[in-house]
Amino acid sequence: MALRTSTNYKTVSNGFTWVVGACGNGMELSAAGTTCECPIGYILRPCVLNQNWGGIDGATCTAPSQSITLTFE
Template sequence: MSSTQVNINIVIYLINYLFTILIVDCATTYSQSFTNGVTPTSQCTAWITFAAGLTCTSYSSLRIYGSNDPTGITITDSYVVTAIAVALRANTTYSATSNGYTLIVGVCGSGYEITATGSLCTCTSGYTLRPCFGGSSWGGIMGTTCSAGTQTLSLDFS
C-alpha cells in the first residue's frame, strides 16, 4: 500500500469518526411524566431547557412517543426535522407535512407545543406535547391531548 493510499485511508477514517461524534452529540431527548389533572411545572422547565439545547445545525430524525405508544411516530425528512428544532429553540411557528403527518410548532397557552395532529392548540387525538400550556391540557400520545390520562411524553431529535 502506498503512502498516498495510507493518507487517504486516514483522512476517510477521521472524517467518519468526526461525523459519528457530531451525530451522537446532536442526539437529545425530552421525556417527562405527566399526571392527569395536574399542571406541570418541572416538566415545563425541562421543556424550556430541552428547546434551548436544540443547537445543532442539522437533525436527521425526530420521534414523538410515550408510555401510551413506545414506538410512536418518526419523521426522517432532515429539512423538516431541522426546521422543527429551530422553531422550538427560537419560539417561532412552523408547519410541514412529512411521513403522512402534519406537524406544527406554535404557541399554545403559556408556551410552545409540537403536534402531529394537524391542528395547533386543540384537543385533537394524536401526538402532542405542550408542557408549558399552563393547565392540565399538556398534551398526550396516541389519544386525547386535553385532560389526558397519566403518561410519559417523549420527543427525540437525532
C-alpha cells in the same frame, strides 16, 4: 429549532402534518396539523400551565398520566 426559538413552523412528514406554534403561555408540537386544539393524536405542550399538556395516540386535553420523550436526530 422552532420549539427552541418559539417560532411557528409547519411541515409534512411520514403522513403527518407537524406544526409548532403558540398555545396559551407556551409552545406546542403537534402532529395533528393544528395547534391549541384537543384532537386525538400526537401533541406535546411542555410549558402549558393547565392539564392540557398533550398526549400520544389518545386524549390530548386532560389526558391520563403519560411519559413522553421527544428526541431529535
